[in-house]
Amino acid sequence: MHEAHWGSRAWQKNLDETTFNPEHPQAFPAARATDLMGRIRVRISAENDGLVAYGFGGQRIAIHSSEIGAVRTASAYRTGGPTRSQALLVFDKADRILLRAAGLWETYGEVARVCRVAKAPAPTHVSSTYVRTASGRSRSGRTRTRRVQQAPRYQKAHGYRRLRTRPRGATLRLLAVLALFIVAIAIPIFIGLLPALFLPDWIGKVRVLIGVVGAAVGFAAGLWLFAAVTHFIVDGLRWAIASIQAAGFAPPDRFFRWRGSESDKWSGFLTLGLFLMVPLLVIWGPGLALVSGIHGVTDSNLAGDLRANGVQTQGALIDVPSYSTDSNGDTTVTDVPTLSFRVTGQTWQDTDPSIGGRPLPLDAGDPDGTDVPLTIVYDPDNPNTAAALQQITGSVWHGAPTANVISGTLLTAVLPFWIWWALARARRRKFLRNADLLEGITTAEG
Numbered sequence: 001m002h003e004a005h006w007g008s009r010a011w012q013k014n015l016d017e018t019t020f021n022p023e024h025p026q027a028f029p030a031a032r033a034t035d036l037m038g039r040i041r042v043r044i045s046a047e048n049d050g051l052v053a054y055g056f057g058g059q060r061i062a063i064h065s066s067e068i069g070a071v072r073t074a075s076a077y078r079t080g081g082p083t084r085s086q087a088l089l090v091f092d093k094a095d096r097i098l099l100r101a102a103g104l105w106e107t108y109g110e111v112a113r114v115c116r117v118a119k120a121p122a123p124t125h126v127s128s129t130y131v132r133t134a135s136g137r138s139r140s141g142r143t144r145t146r147r148v149q150q151a152p153r154y155q156k157a158h159g160y161r162r163l164r165t166r167p168r169g170a171t172l173r174l175l176a177v178l179a180l181f182i183v184a185i186a187i188p189i190f191i192g193l194l195p196a197l198f199l200p201d202w203i204g205k206v207r208v209l210i211g212v213v214g215a216a217v218g219f220a221a222g223l224w225l226f227a228a229v230t231h232f233i234v235d236g237l238r239w240a241i242a243s244i245q246a247a248g249f250a251p252p253d254r255f256f257r258w259r260g261s262e263s264d265k266w267s268g269f270l271t272l273g274l275f276l277m278v279p280l281l282v283i284w285g286p287g288l289a290l291v292s293g294i295h296g297v298t299d300s301n302l303a304g305d306l307r308a309n310g311v312q313t314q315g316a317l318i319d320v321p322s323y324s325t326d327s328n329g330d331t332t333v334t335d336v337p338t339l340s341f342r343v344t345g346q347t348w349q350d351t352d353p354s355i356g357g358r359p360l361p362l363d364a365g366d367p368d369g370t371d372v373p374l375t376i377v378y379d380p381d382n383p384n385t386a387a388a389l390q391q392i393t394g395s396v397w398h399g400a401p402t403a404n405v406i407s408g409t410l411l412t413a414v415l416p417f418w419i420w421w422a423l424a425r426a427r428r429r430k431f432l433r434n435a436d437l438l439e440g441i442t443t444a445e446g
Contacts, residue, residue, distance in 0.1 A: 025117055027110035029088075029103030035167060036234070037241060042165050044088070044101065044111070046118035051090065053099060055164035061099060065119040069093040073107045074126045076151035083151045090120075096157035102165045126152055177230070184229060185222035192218025204292070204357070204403035209284040209411075213277075220269065274422035281415045289408025292357075296401045299355045302385070303392040310377035312389065315341030317360050317372040320349060335367040339386050341376045348383045355391040357400045 026045040033042040035056065044053045050064040051071075070091040076083055079097065088111065090099035105111055107125045115123055128151055192214030196207045242250040320338040325331050337352040337359040352359040363370040378386035 023117070025110065025113045027105060027114050029101070029105055029165060031103065032166060033103075036237060041167075042101075042103070042163070044114055046114045049119060051099075051114065051118050051120060053101060053163050055101075056167040057164055059164050061161050061163060063090060063098055067092055067098065068120045069095060070121050071111070071115050071123040072126050073105050073111070073123060074152070076128060077126070078151050078153040079156060089154070091154075092157045094157070096155045097160055098157045099161050099163060101163040128152070180229065181226050184226035185219060188218035188222040188225060189215050190218070192216075192221075201358075201400065204400040204407060205288060206284065206404065206407035206411075209280065209407075212280065216273070220273065271422065271425045274418070274425060278415070278419060278422065281411050281418055285408055285411030285415050287408070289405050289412060292401055292404035292408060295357065296397055296405065299353075299396040299401070302353060302387065303355060303396050306377045306379065306385070306387055306392050309379060309381075310386075310392075311380050312375055312377050313341050313343065315339055315374055315376040317352070317362070317370060317374055317388070318349075319362050319367045319370045320351075321368065335362055337362055337370075339374070339376055339388065341378065341386070343378065343383050348378070348386070350378075350384050350386045353387050353391070355387055356396050356398070357404070360388060360391070 024045055024047055026043050028040065028043045033040055035041050041056045042054065044051055046052075048062070048064075050062055051068065053059075053061040053063075055061070068090060072089050072091065074087055074089055076085050077087065077089070078084065079100075084102075086102065086104050088099075088101040088103070088105040089097050092098050107123050111123045115121065193211055195214055196211030199207050199210065201207075239250050239252060239254075316339075318338050318340050319335050322334040322336050323331055324334070339350045339352055341348055360372075360374075363372075375389040376386055377389055377392060
């Protein structure tokens with residue numbers, strides 16, 4: 001009984017406040033009417049021949065019915081330059097705003113009942129007004145007049161008041177939550193990218209897949225971390241407030257507890273993630289293995305032909321920029337590693353064939369000024385077929401090409417089991433949902 005007292009205090013107070021009293025009816029906004037402890041802080045009621053509005057921080061605003069000229073709910077309105085959205089407005093006899101309570105209020109239900117008991121005018125809803133614009137003639141000669149929809153504009157009365165529908169410091173709390181979200185997301189993503197960043201180049205393009213998966217896992221972990229830390233902070237604040245109000249330590253298990261529905265939600269995210277990984281495995285499995293294998297065979301044939309029939313000559317690695325223009329007229333410059341050499345007095349330039357999956361590197365600091373002397377091997381029957389001697393020395397399969405084929409083959413082998421796992425989880429979740437639904441129906445019938 002003692003422990004139940006801690007959790008029932010706010011609930012009992014809300015129950016007392018929301019209990020319908022025909023002499024003092026109340027109306028509440030559709031959202032953000034309660035504080036951290038779940039107590040109702042924002043409402044309007046009929047009291048003492050008038051309207052009384054309650055807001056955060058103990059705010060109480062009383063307006064006598066003789067001062068009220070109209071009560072309106074507005075989806076959009078203006079009091080100055082910017083357009084505001086959704087509010088309950090109480091006007092004086094001169095149609096000026098006496099009270100503004102932001103939020104979505106029910107016009108013809110609770111608010112109407114409060115106005116009727118408070119002897120105030122029945123509430124109305126205002127969405128927008130139409131403003132007539134300049135007329136003109138169409139091509140057919142007919143006169144056309146445009147009507148533009150605008151939010152109505154109101155003036156503030158001398159005793160204008162704004163109801164505090166949000167607690168003090170809401171902006172600072174929003175900034176703190178945003179900062180916490182950024183930190184909670186950024187750190188796990190960075191940790192998830194570390195394996196791909198530290199892997200050597202010879203691992204091949206599977207580094208990109210490892211980076212993508214690491215970033216995705218880090219993002220999911222960051223979302224979980226943000227939710228967990230946020231819940232812990234909120235639960236801790238509730239526990240501290242309850243302890244201060246009771247002048248003693250509140251039972252922690254009444255405030256700190258795992259939410260089973262959230263666990264089920266994260267399980268659903270995991271199942272969705274398994275299905276989203278399928279196209280990635282298709283691309284980086286059979287796709288990567290097939291493309292790398294084709295390139296490897298092509299490079300092997302080129303290297304074999306140049307070793308058998310090629311002629312050596314001295315040349316250089318230079319940069320021959322490639323220019324492209326998009327639909328907006330912007331020009332993009334792409335640096336292209338190019339082999340330059342002379343054959344029988346004629347200069348030949350051939351794009352580096354990128355044997356082994358990577359072209360020869362240009363000067364990172366000044367690509368356009370690259371001029372690296374090389375020994376070049378070319379086909380005497382077709383000088384456009386050429387490569388640097390260092391590119392055809394040794395196996396073209398060394399390093400990244402072999403790693404790409406091996407990793408692609410392994411991912412191809414994993415793909416069927418991955419699809420089976422995802423389908424099995426989806427079927428199991430569907431079975432559990434149906435079982436819960438059947439149990440609920442059986443319990444209701446019993």
